[in-house]
Amino acid sequence: MSESISLDLAKSHLRVMDDNDNAYIVHLIAAARQATERYIGQQIGVVDGVNPVPADLQAAMLLTVGHLYSNRESVVAGQLYELPMGVKALLAPFVRY
Secondary structure, three states, X not given: OEOOOOHHHHHHHHOOOOOOOHHHHHHHHHHHHHHHXXXXXXXXXXXXXXXXXXXXHHHHXXXXXXXXXXXXXXXXXXXXXXXXXXXXXXXXHHOOO
């Protein structure tokens, strides 16, 4: 199984043009997938070259990658607001109770 978000897609989302952070971004993609899997209670990913992951799950993972990339510390100065259509809103329909 490979990741459902490619490095190129993540870099495009992050607006990263160089290759300096490639290894770090790949790590964040895996972390975002694992967090998503834990939150929704099921595994996701590419199997046999087919990507069955819906676009809204991919968008949630990209938002997570963006958050982790932009906020590399556990504490951020200033006020932060959750996006109305943020990660939890995108993942909610997939949660297994």
